Amino acid sequence: VWNSCLAFIKDNITPQAYKTWFEPIQAVKLTDCALSIQVPSKFFYEWLEEHYVKLLKVSLTRELGEKAKLVYVIKMENTYGNKLPFTEKIPSSQRSNMTSQEVDVPIKNKNPELKNPFIIPGIRNVKIESQLNPSYSFDNFLEGDSNRLARSAGMAVANKPGGTSFNPLLIFGGVGLGKTHLAHAIGVEIKDKYPEKTVLYISAEKFTQQYIESVKKNNRNDFIHFYQIIDVLIVDDIQLLSGKAGTQDVFFHIFNHLHQNGKQVILTSDKAPVDMQDIEQRLLSRFKWGLSAELQNPDFETRVSIIKNKLYRDGVEMPEDIVEFLANNIKTNIRELEGAIISLIAHSSFNKKDITLDLAKKIVDNYVKNTKREVSIDYIQKVVSDYFQMDVDTLQSKTRKRHIVQARQIAMFFAKKFTKASLASIGSQIGSRDHATVLHACKTVDNLAATDKQFKKFVEDLNKKLTI
Numbered sequence: 317v318w319n320s321c322l323a324f325i326k327d328n329i330t331p332q333a334y335k336t337w338f339e340p341i342q343a344v345k346l347t348d349c350a351l352s353i354q355v356p357s358k359f360f361y362e363w364l365e366e367h368y369v370k371l372l373k374v375s376l377t378r379e380l381g382e383k384a385k386l387v388y389v390i391k392m393e394n395t396y397g398n399k400l401p402f403t404e405k406i407p408s409s410q411r412s413n414m415t416s417q418e419v420d421v422p423i424k425n426k427n428p429e430l431k432n433p434f435i436i437p438g439i440r441n442v443k444i445e446s447q448l449n450p451s452y453s454f455d456n457f458l459e460g461d462s463n464r465l466a467r468s469a470g471m472a473v474a475n476k477p478g479g480t481s482f483n484p485l486l487i488f489g490g491v492g493l494g495k496t497h498l499a500h501a502i503g504v505e506i507k508d509k510y511p512e513k514t515v516l517y518i519s520a521e522k523f524t525q526q527y528i529e530s531v532k533k534n535n536r537n538d539f540i541h542f543y544q545i546i547d548v549l550i551v552d553d554i555q556l557l558s559g560k561a562g563t564q565d566v567f568f569h570i571f572n573h574l575h576q577n578g579k580q581v582i583l584t585s586d587k588a589p590v591d592m593q594d595i596e597q598r599l600l601s602r603f604k605w606g607l608s609a610e611l612q613n614p615d616f617e618t619r620v621s622i623i624k625n626k627l628y629r630d631g632v633e634m635p636e637d638i639v640e641f642l643a644n645n646i647k648t649n650i651r652e653l654e655g656a657i658i659s660l661i662a663h664s665s666f667n668k669k670d671i672t673l674d675l676a677k678k679i680v681d682n683y684v685k686n687t688k689r690e691v692s693i694d695y696i697q698k699v700v701s702d703y704f705q706m707d708v709d710t711l712q713s714k715t716r717k718r719h720i721v722q723a724r725q726i727a728m729f730f731a732k733k734f735t736k737a738s739l740a741s742i743g744s745q746i747g748s749r750d751h752a753t754v755l756h757a758c759k760t761v762d763n764l765a766a767t768d769k770q771f772k773k774f775v776e777d778l779n780k781k782l783t784i
């Protein structure tokens with residue numbers, strides 16, 4: 317059965333992916349409609365689940381019918397100690413021979429849920445999926461004064477990854493200004509020019525999750541090794557590492573390793589390095605080794621060309637005055653600009669009406685008003701904790717330290733004031749408290765603001781920040 321599945325799978329993916337992810341699998345058992353396959357590691361299993369689950373399902377259903385079930389058996393490892401095979405230098409001639417067979421350890425546990433260490437055998441010749449979005453390219457990243465430096469630095473890096481002084485390349489700028497797009501574009505271009513290079517795009521958030529998982533499962537070393545074999549590492553929204561000491565530490569090690577080996581690192585952040593809070597100094601100083609390039613608000617001309625480009629790609633025509641109206645009214649966020657175009661097109665096509673200036677006004681109004689009115693509880697917590705220079709986790713923590721309790725109460729107060737959320741929902745979102753706590757917080761803030769000048773100023777400042 318498994319061999320037929322394999323034949324089907326082989327026809328549907330690249331030979332390289334097949335070799336990497338399917339050859340090492342061994343079928344171990346078939347009972348009724350359940351096929352057990354043995355995979356070399358927990359990581360391997362997760363990768364299969366994430367990337368090939370559909371393919372596996374289809375192939376298995378073809379063989380065993382609708383009731384087909386797949387059971388993973390994970391080879392466990394804990395006999396190697398520090399002598400993990402891939403920590404040793406492997407002559408390149410032998411690498412291609414490394415398969416799971418070399419890690420022939422007894423199956424200690426058949427339950428994939430168990431949190432035991434795993435290893436990634438032969439990882440040196442594992443093909444890592446880049447996670448790049450091919451629709452984010454340099455071609456459709458329009459150039460303007462606002463992004464010229466970042467864009468050309470990105471090009472330079474793409475031409476010679478690891479071979480310029482832009483290492484790391486840190487792209488920073490506000491929300492919706494193209495950081496993620498540019499980061500992908502660099503990766504896509506590198507993949508195009510240097511197909512043999514291992515490129516990996518990952519958000520800092522996902523990186524953090526993976527790291528935490530690896531610690532839970534006692535796999536920290538494997539996590540590090542996985543990242544150390546990458547040629548071009550792109551980490552998006554690096555500011556999200558703020559306040560996360562453990563993740564910063566592991567990233568520091570990975571960064572150093574890659575940098576020392578001439579590998580390229582590309583980072584994005586919504587803040588300039590100087591403004592990043594709760595990021596270790598040694599990490600910040602690494603960021604400054606290379607080039608920090610800012611994406612600024614696009615000027616009018618650039619906004620117009622971005623709109624026209626989008627319309628062109630969508631095959632939609634729009635009168636010039638409307639294009640300019642949009643460009644004039646949505647200035648600081650390209651994502652919003654695109655959103656407005658999309659809803660304009662949608663409105664006109666659903667209602668079978670032409671795109672008129674009137675319609676554009678309505679939509680932009682909605683758009684701008686909505687984005688103004690929509691202050692979320694997350695956003696409030698973020699603003700409040702920034703203001704008091706703590707991170708959101710601290711704000712939500714169980715601590716009774718006075719200044720933290722006050723910050724939390726203020727966040728609750730504003731959540732009540734600016735959102736429609738119920739007291740219970742506010743409570744659960746701000747550190748799992750109950751509605752009575754929120755009610756108490758609101759009263760406390762009212763009282764304190766009436767009696768304590770300093771406190772009153774906090775509330776007023778924040779009120780301003782949240783209503784702009």
Ligand code: ADP
Pocket residue numbers: 456457458459463489490491492493494495496497498622650651654
């Ligand atoms: P960020 O990561 O900075 O929040 P994104 O990269 O997600 O922003 O960009 C938001 C949207 O704006 C994306 O759809 C992106 O394609 C588009 N965009 C940003 N900059 C440009 C540009 N220079 N040319 C064309 N589209 C752009």
Ligand code: MG
Pocket residue numbers: 495496497552553
């Ligand atoms: Mg982004």
